[in-house]
Amino acid sequence: TFLGHSIGRWEGDTLTIDSVGFNEKQWVIGAYPTTEQLHLVERISRPNLRTLTYEATIDDPGAYTKSWTGRWTITEKTPSSWIAGGEMFEYICQDAGR
Numbered sequence: 001t002f003l004g005h006s007i008g009r010w011e012g013d014t015l016t017i018d019s020v021g022f023n024e025k026q027w028v029i030g031a032y033p034t035t036e037q038l039h040l041v042e043r044i045s046r047p048n049l050r051t052l053t054y055e056a057t058i059d060d061p062g063a064y065t066k067s068w069t070g071r072w073t074i075t076e077k078t079p080s081s082w083i084a085g086g087e088m089f090e091y092i093c094q095d096a097g098r
Contacts, residue, residue, distance in 0.1 A: 004040065017042040035062030051075050 005021040019040040024033075039059040046052055052074045059067035 004038070011043075014043050014045040017044070032058070033063055034058075034060050037062040 002025050004019040006017050006019040008017045022038045037060050041057040043055040055071040057069045
């Protein structure tokens with residue numbers, strides 16, 4: 001599928017999301033191509049009340065020679081990423097209008 005099949009679990013205070021089963025329509029961050037071999041592991045943690053850390057490890061032997069990891073830290077001062085007192089909404093994707 002476009003967003004793959006994901007299974008989440010808690011590892012201490014970190015939410016780990018393990019995803020496989022992507023189709024080749026998925027591009028990481030809209031800029032990096034992937035294949036159906038993509039294995040994505042995301043880790044989300046909250047080191048303190050005002051900080052959210054997101055880490056993604058990309059393993060796709062069909063597109064890259066080795067796995068790689070990116071990390072983003074989001075705070076209330078990160079432009080357009082966080083609205084104090086706001087809510088993060090669920091993203092729902094419908095593949096081919098289904």
